[in-house]
Amino acid sequence: MIAIAIDDEPIALDVVKSHAAKVPFIELKETFTNAFDALTYLQKNKTDLLFLDIKMPDISGIDFLSSIANPPMVIFTTAYSEHAVKSFELDAIDYLLKPFSLPRFLKACNKAYELHELRSKSAGAPEMASIFIKDGYEQIKVKLDEILFIEAAGNYTKIYLQGDSTLSTRITITDMLLMLPAKKFIRTHRAFIVARNKISRFDRSQININEHSIPIGATYDVFRSLSS
Structure with a gap:
C-alpha cells in the first residue's frame, strides 16, 4: 500500500518512517510537515493510506480530512485522546496515541491492509443483483x-x-x-x-x-x- 504521513513535528514523522520501514506491505512515499503541501500531493498522486496528526498549527487533521472529497484510508496519530470519537465518525482505520510502539503501529497497519484487500476484491467483482x-x-x-x-x-x-x-x-x-x-x-x-x-x-x-x-x-x- 502506498502511504504518506503528515505531522508538524519532524521527530514524530521520523517515528512513522522508522516503523513503516519495518512493515513489508507499507510503502511510505512522502512525509509532510505542512498539510497544504500534502493536499497538493494527494490531488496528483495515488495514495492508499494516510498517517495524519490531529493537532497542527494551520489546520487540524480532522478538518483536513473533512476537506478531501475522496480521502484515502486514514490512521490518526496524536498525543491527545479527546478526539478519538470524532476520528471514528470520519471512518478512521485506527487512532494511535503518541508515543506508540511498533506492535501497536503494526496492528493499525494490518487493519488498513485487510480493508484495502477487501476493497480491491470488491472492485474487481462483477456487479451482483x-x-x-x-x-x-x-x-x-x-x-x-x-x-x-x-x-x-x-x-x-x-x-x-x-x-x-x-x-x-x-x-x-x-x-x-x-x-x-x-x-x-x-x-x-x-x-x-x-x-x-x-x-x-x-x-x-x-x-x-x-x-x-x-x-x-x-x-x-x-x-x-x-x-x-
Whole structure:
C-alpha cells in the first residue's frame, strides 16, 4: 500500500518512517510537515493510506480530512485522546496515541491492509443483483433493488426493505458499504447508507425515502454527488 504521513513535528514523522520501514506491505512515499503541501500531493498522486496528526498549527487533521472529497484510508496519530470519537465518525482505520510502539503501529497497519484487500476484491467483482446477509444462524438472500436504506443501530446494522420489512445483522455499516455497488448506494452519514434510486427528495441536511427522513452528515459531500 502506498502511504504518506503528515505531522508538524519532524521527530514524530521520523517515528512513522522508522516503523513503516519495518512493515513489508507499507510503502511510505512522502512525509509532510505542512498539510497544504500534502493536499497538493494527494490531488496528483495515488495514495492508499494516510498517517495524519490531529493537532497542527494551520489546520487540524480532522478538518483536513473533512476537506478531501475522496480521502484515502486514514490512521490518526496524536498525543491527545479527546478526539478519538470524532476520528471514528470520519471512518478512521485506527487512532494511535503518541508515543506508540511498533506492535501497536503494526496492528493499525494490518487493519488498513485487510480493508484495502477487501476493497480491491470488491472492485474487481462483477456487479451482483443480490447479496447474502447473515441473520442469526441463517444466510438470507437480499435483492439489492429491495433495499431502501441501511442504518447502524448499536451493535447491529438494520436493513430497511420494501414492504416495511427489516433485517438485522452484525455486519458493520462500513463492511456493508463495501458489499454494495457504489453506483446504486451512497453513504450519507456515519450511521446511514441509502439506495440512490429510492430517494424521493433531498436537500443539504436530509434525504427522504418514503416516510423516512435520513440525515446527511456534515462530513459527507452528498448534496454535490446527488446533484451531479
